[in-house]
Amino acid sequence: MLLQNPTKQAAVTTADKVFEQLQHAIVEGDMAAGSKISEPELAKRYEVSRSTLREALNRLEKCHLIERKANVGSRVVDCTIEGLLELYITREALEGMACRQAALNMTDEEIAHMQDMLAQHAGDKALQDGVAYYQEEGDVDFHYKVILGSHNQQLINLICGQLYHLVRMYRCQFGMHSPRATRAFTEHSNIIQAISDRDGELAELLMRRHIAASRKNIENKIALQQAEQ
Amino acid sequence: MLLQNPTKQAAVTTADKVFEQLQHAIVEGDMAAGSKISEPELAKRYEVSRSTLREALNRLEKCHLIERKANVGSRVVDCTIEGLLELYITREALEGMACRQAALNMTDEEIAHMQDMLAQHAGDKALQDGVAYYQEEGDVDFHYKVILGSHNQQLINLICGQLYHLVRMYRCQFGMHSPRATRAFTEHSNIIQAISDRDGELAELLMRRHIAASRKNIENKIALQQAEQ
């Protein structure tokens, strides 16, 4: 299982390694969302100088996992419902367009490969109807493939390099392993079909609905929770 | 005339100031696109230490104006036709969605203010049918207003904080003061109308066409240039 950011390149410098560790810690919630970051403390904990730590912090800021204010310091971003919904809106726009471009720009080989992947997921899913696996890794794999298929470096960087770290963070913190698996599988199939038909307009429409469905799913949950209280 | 990035906050630290100067230099082309960046040289020229310069470089990287490779160094991004078209595609997706959200989320006051702005531009335009003014500043103002009107912080940060620096760079480097002014004005009017009608779907559609029209305008120019050779 890959399941790793395709735009990620091997960590060579120590700042890279610290960045990755911090990234993990933030995404997994080991560093509480919204909490203040103490540079001296973190530098000591990871056994690096403050310069290297600051270099790592800069990269965290680049993917919107922390926020800095001049002469005040850094905080881990906090996960709010509004932020989550905003993120989905943004994904809808970007991944929708990426899907349209994928329909135009993917090679036949890439499309074939993606169809194979889906077929394999179908097998896994039938095998272990626990559904969890597909939703977790399969979903991310699928979306990555489509995004990369757009062959648009701008879109790829924005989505994979920045947005998806936040997406993962929200997924962890809100414990979202949503049980839309079977439905998601059908939606994925239809999207791939549209791509292989080179129907960009339909591909975008389907991807947008796919993401919007997840968003609405969340909105409903929220509404339900508020109704209970 | 404002015409400045609405997400920009006052430069307080010296790294901020160096960042702004470098940003200007890159956007305007004083630092050639694609050229290598020498940290020691720049640090000396701006009379700061390498640490502060690197801090500034980090921010330039954040808005995609330079690219860094570990142990190798930084380069100013180069302006290619492909990159420009990719940028327009991305804008189409993001600003389209921002426009839809603006139709849903803008306050009546904000809408009224935008209508006033357009009316004023109309006057200016009639006055000096030189057209240049409207295209330059008015266009940017209009787009900023719509983006901010989305009330979606994620979209605002992505577009205003990152994408638009690149947009400005391309505009400068390729000398694009495209003469679509009168047509653009009509398109702007229609978009505002859709927003004030709270018709998100139409607003998004119109904004996407508006941006796509600019892209196609460029594509045609390119095709023409290549035909000449």
Add this chain to the structure above:
DNA sequence: GTTGTTTAATTTGTCGACAATATTGCTTGA
């Protein structure tokens, strides 16, 4: 003359210390 290797020089990455700014806690006065 070209290729491959070794050495020198330059550049980037990292470090610890100092300066400037912000925060905290205390004192003082009303």
Add this chain to the structure above:
DNA sequence: TCAAGCAATATTGTCGACAAATTAAACAAC
């Protein structure tokens, strides 16, 4: 008792120097 101002503390921003890596150059071998 509370507010305001001041002092002390801690944090961030900036600096110059050293270590590690890359690039350039010189040299040797084919």
